[in-house]
Amino acid sequence: MNSLDSIIAYFEESFREEIKNIEKSLPHNLYEPIAYSLKIGGKRLRPALVLHAALMFTKSVEYILPAAMAIEIFHNFTLLHDDIMDMADVRHNEPSVQKKYGRNVAILSGDAMSIMAFRYFTAVTNNRMHLLLPLFSSTALQVCEGQQLDMDFETRNNVSVEEYLEMIRLKTAVLIACSLKIGALMADAGQTEANLLYEYGINIGLAFQLQDDWLDVYGDPEIFGKKKGGDICANKKTYLLLKAQEMCDPATLLHLNSWLSKSDFDPEQKIASITAIYNKTGVSDITRNLMYSFQSKALNALDKMEIPEDQKITLIAFAGEVISRIK
């Protein structure tokens, strides 16, 4: 068991059992939506990273499972509440909790999930609890800060590329980094090794989000699973948009901004025009190069770790997959 896929399968098996217990808990109207949101779930990437990081330092990771579940429950809580704030009706191709059960149930179920995440953590008996809980609670708070910045950006016209990178660091990267560090700490890794894994996680998280931004414009919609250009239509301040605004000449900037201010437009035409500006400005390559740079920083951190090289293979491969993935 050392590739991420087999770890995901291992986690999923235990988690399905746990979801069944959650589903049976009372009051039913609180726990059924929670079980639903966990069932429609996602890739289980974060808990797999918790378990994998532990496996880099120890052989048996059953005792790590509650912490991995805590991270996954917390991640799903953030998605659930994001869907209320965005009034999103669909999550992982299924009705979102707020669509299926209503807004108030979604608020309260999300609240309970956030608390459950801490509760699963406290179920862990580990001599490093004094390190784990401050790390997890700080990270959780950073994710909220990232979400707030993301919301702030919606109504701001002067977001810099640096601010954007800080936002995605908080909203996406820190939880991935925290997952790895928690797994390592729980498996008695040294602080240096745990911090290097954290550094790997931050850079992989940043690359991951940039790839998401890039795929919205340059991905194959058949494979990516989302309609291409969704971010463009919604004027979402992605790295590509902000970089294009920063780089393009005044005339092109005027043209770009005129598209952003149109409330009535043909989506295909808007996507084509803005994509043309992106192509002209070269932001595709710039974005890809920045991803490579984050990938390289991640691999450097991994390289510095004083563990057998064959223990690094999975994360080396993962660093490649993150930026070559097509969905």
Added chain:
Amino acid sequence: MNSLDSIIAYFEESFREEIKNIEKSLPHNLYEPIAYSLKIGGKRLRPALVLHAALMFTKSVEYILPAAMAIEIFHNFTLLHDDIMDMADVRHNEPSVQKKYGRNVAILSGDAMSIMAFRYFTAVTNNRMHLLLPLFSSTALQVCEGQQLDMDFETRNNVSVEEYLEMIRLKTAVLIACSLKIGALMADAGQTEANLLYEYGINIGLAFQLQDDWLDVYGDPEIFGKKKGGDICANKKTYLLLKAQEMCDPATLLHLNSWLSKSDFDPEQKIASITAIYNKTGVSDITRNLMYSFQSKALNALDKMEIPEDQKITLIAFAGEVISRIK
């Protein structure tokens, strides 16, 4: 420093400083509403109970402050999210967070407050952390369960008095009980003493909520601060209503239920008619007697505690105030 009022003043002084730090935190749009909600605050009853319980076993309680703050922040988080769910515009005579800052900000600020509560807890270095965190997280989850039951009751017509008492136990009593137990545990009290304080807290919490129900009908609105009969107008399933429905004769029940089903009514008339039914059924005395019974159970628990009697005076007095309070 041994009466609750002086403890509240002691807590408030430190908490005001802490709120200033929170207010300065970034992003501003996340932390300003949090600081606002904590500033408009309430009676600071729960943190005072944390500190008082500790003072029953130790002299210096400065190291307990972060835990007391955690409890107060958590309590204010529940109020904040309740106000979204109830679409309440006013909290403590000020605009609620959702009214002042909007729904999405209120959701996210509340989320951050819940996480902050855990973070304040993890800032505590106490050799009983392994007891404190499971207690706090279980309690926090129970509060969500109580809120869900409360919401469920709104659309149910067959709520029993027992179910109602279980709902208020979860929604109100467990956090009061947990506050006392946490203070005691952190001050190295024995498990037996800590559990007796918990039992005291549950019974006081139940009495507290029943007094709230009673004051809505029989309180002096000038003093109580809320318009009398608010619960009656809103068909809120209070102990008085449920007990009246359980006890009154078939003709009176028909009359009572006809008032509940009216969507168009004169509020004064509805309040007068339902109060008359309450008077006829004797639910005022029944409610007061149940309060006395909870008070008595609380005092019994206190009585069993093997600590000097003069250490119990404040909580004995508090048990009296809870059910004699007029606001």
